[in-house]
Amino acid sequence: MCRIYGYFDGETVDRDVLHAVAQGMRHGGPDEQTVHVGDAWALGNNRLAVQGIAHGHQPYVLGDMTCVFNGEIYNHRELRAELASHGYRFEGDCDGDVLLPLYELHGDAFVKRLEGMFAIAIVDRRGEPCLKLYNDHAGMKSLYYYLSGDGRRLCFASELRALSRFPDFPDAIDPLAVDRYLGGKAVWGPGTVHTKVHTLVPGATLRFAGGRLTLTHTPLEPAEVAWPDGEPGLTAAAGLLDELLRHELTRMLDADVPVCVITSGGLDSSYLTALAGETVPDLASFNIAYRGDWPADERHFAEEVAAHCGTRHHQVLIDPKDFPGIIDRFISHLDQPNNAPHSLSTFALFEAIHEAGFKVALTGDGADELFGGYARYVKAARDDSATWHRGYQDVMAASGTATLARLYTPDHLARVMSAGGHFADRSGDELARRARAGDHDKLETLLRYDQSERFPYYILRRVDHLSMAHAVEARIPFLQPAVMRFAHALPTGLKVVGDTVKAPVAEAARRWIPESIINRPKQPFTLPIAAMIKPGEAVHDMIGDLLLGPDPGYGAFVRRDAVRELFRMQSERPDAHTAEVLWSLLMLETWLSARNLRP
Template sequence: MCRIYGYLNAFAAPNALRAVAAIQRHGGPDGTGTARDQGWALGNNRLAVVDLDGGRQPYRLGEGITAVFNGEIYNADELRGQLRAKGYTFEDRCDGGVIPALYDAYGDDFLSRLDGMYSLALVDRRNGRPRLLLATDHLGMKPLYYRWDPGSRSLHFSSEIPALLAFSTSNPSLWEPGLDAYLSSRTPFGEQTMFAGVRVLPPATSLVCELGGVPELVRRSGAAEDGVGIPYFGDHDEAAAGADVRARLRQEVGRLMVADVPVAVITSGGLDSSLITALAAQHAAEAGRPRVHSFNIAYRGAWSFDERHFAREAATRAGTVHHQVEIDPADFPSLIEDTVWHLGQPNADPIALSTGALFAAVRKAGFKVALTGDAADEVFGGYDRMLAAVAAGTDHPDGDDWFQPYLDSLAVLPARLRHRLYTEEYRTLVADYPALPEGPLETLRHGSGSRLRRITDFELGQRFPAYHLRRVDHLSMAHSVEVRLPFGQRSVLAVGRALPDALRIRDGRVKRALYSAAAGLLPQSVLDRPKQPFTLPIVEMLAPGLPLWDFARDVLHRDRLAAGGQLDPREVRGLFTTQAQRPDATTALTLWALLIHEVWREQFGAVRTEALAVAA
């Protein structure tokens, strides 16, 4: 696991490259390396997980192919054996070391042979003119950001936004519609970020550019296209489907526990992470390894949404060494500052705050790798919004009465409410911009397949990479921890997507096949508990007299909002009045989201572009 960065058709002094590397060193504290020549450079920061003494990057094949890599290739040993049979040799057994030879042997199609999570950059100079290839895995588990300047035909890229911005000496510009996009989906979906000119490479996508040329994006087969060779299950084959899912998860958990450093598990107390915990503990016992360590986080004091007792029951049943992490609400202001910085752009999920604190504790306990239960809800139909969408309009299956309520469930607050918060100038500006990517929305609304299938594809292709994966990646790597996702592996994704709708959602119950897979492995209390999202109890914590309330009032002061030019200070003040007198989840989340946005705007010194300045 690493952080990568570089450029094409540009120039950066060695001290600039060192500055970029230093900004994201937390994601790769075990080594750094660069390769550069006229018009291009590649660099990396390494977190050593496999072959601790090897794995020095950049990787090279002769003088013509140079590559840097972030992630894990789980089939590297198999690929290395195939390449050795073709005459290639390797200096170490680090997984990324196969990339140059694999590219030499198969060209751009080498990406289809990689099984894992990754973002990578490769420069090919064999034809004289350097050619840059950037690529991401099937889910976008390892983000990669880039800036393309069409005037100079130069491209810069990095694993994290703060590092990417360090290539420039000027303050970044806001993407003006970003606030509306953020409030409509809790973080921007698609390729656009909250910065003008900064984009994120989509999942299963390659960017190819020759020196002096123009980038071309190439879409490969991603999570939504997998599913070849999956057994057929009928609507009532719940036990058989559960057995197949369990077998696949067991295999993937075993593969993902292979490392030259200790591997921990995150145990929230819900079905998904508890199942991964149970399978990891079984694998360790069967392999004769030490007991698995599990980690859970909670908040000091008495709050709702406290799942620690469920997590402890799951850990006890599995036989793990359990760690209970606690954070003090009094520390939230400083945690917010750190969290927003590492994310690089606002994410309205309150759990982001505890995510960073949890992985800090994991690293402090001596672990560099952790398994999580992320992706299960997206694949197996675990969200209440999916349940509601499936149930809506059953008398008119081709209707779209489900569509707007589903979109509202993704938002901080519905459009009719969020537009009231805006200044007149900002309302006018965003009227011409769609809050969500129009192509994916059209497919979601009127595409082929069942409603649940379309929602699954939208969640996996749009929401999951933006809202979940970037948050988990940035906040784990902020503390030098690599997160691995058994539910994000191709074999599990394939069977989950191939299940008939009734084996995911039926009779008011979600994740039918996954509950069947977990039967007998988890405490009955975990299996029977109602689904509740693990989150920060902000409705209770955003109350007069508590640290979070005072911090929010200060950050969202009318003078600060007036300087931003997007939010009406009177409307925001009204939110505080409502929350103080009649606290509710929507008002609390809105205040939280606006707080995060304002911290982000001030941290990065983002400036207003001419469009909004003129409108104001």
């Protein structure tokens, strides 16, 4: 696991600049920093040593090809054996060793052979010299890029903050990104908060040569499910899923450093905890909670799972009075505004994992998006009204478009409307268009749309950046190619059975974890902001100081009098909707301040 960066073609970049870019994300790769400088190109790497520690030095070089790599390839041993039969020889046991030989044999199609998570950069000097960037099928690892003003040079990095250290970084803020943020709770790709900076989307290949940029996409190939009795059924689906996850975990628990598991107390993480505990003796589990008595506290469920599985349990407790300081720290690692309240919890949890001596943590992310775990999917799928898509997207936004229209300044509202209307409305319309296209039934359309459009940017960017802020690699079993293919092949009637969402996961977990965990109502892993944004609480005071202070950055987009009214309402009668809008604006304002940016 690493952080990578580089440039290709155009004017040569000074080594001091490259060093500054590397230092901008050293937290994600503290073990070794290397850079290979060629003729008008460079590839750099900050290494977090996890696999093949003694020999896994980057960049990798094979003939006229050079490569840097961020991620983990879990099937590297099988690939290594296959490549050895073609005459390739390897020293050590680093997963990245297989990349260039595989690329030499298969070209761009080599990514179809990789099982894991990755962002890869290759400079290929055979024939016309070119730079190629690759991202995994789910978008687990981030990669940002931009073209120089003359279009001759492409620069890239794993983090926007590091990328901004290139001297010609186009730092102008896209004002429409604020509407995309408030309409989607994060800035969905391929655009970013910066007008001329982009992110590589899931499954993408970028080729840059001679000033020409080409983007292609490699979709996951569909799976053929071998049903035991020839017919789909929930019991069979659960058995096949269990077999897949146990296979994936045997590879994901293979590391040269200690591996732990995050146990929230919910179904997905509890199930993974039980499976990992079968393989790892004295498995360490981690849970985070808040001092005091707060809604949606899951620590007792996590403790029950830890006791059932026999893990060495770590209960991390953070004090709400410390939240302003944590917010100031985690916001500097979020490359773009993200309204997820549990960013605070995620940051503090990975910090505790790092302090306990772990470099790798398993997480349960992705199961809800693959197997239909949210009630909003079911409600929208069963809604036959003509405006179901608008209602669904309002749920996905920090606030509905009617409220946003009242919040925006007249100038910003005019800007949004002249650009085609609110992002939430436009994305909802796109969702409806896909549903009408009939490639999948309505529920599966909702799931696929979420997986490609929202999930990589709202959840996976947060997990990637906030784990690597503490030099911890987050491994995500549910997002491995075999599991995703299986989920895509399942009929939606097996994903949601009656009122049971995520039915195959619940059924598969039944033999591993207590029924009390399987049958309890679903709770989101989040911060109870409605209860925490009220007079006397530290976050309430922070919001008052920042959002009602002089000359706030958000003032270019949102009316200050409207924010003052929201704050008054929340202070007098706290409620979830008002709290979410205020929290979203707090994240925007804190992000602008951390970057010292003004529109």
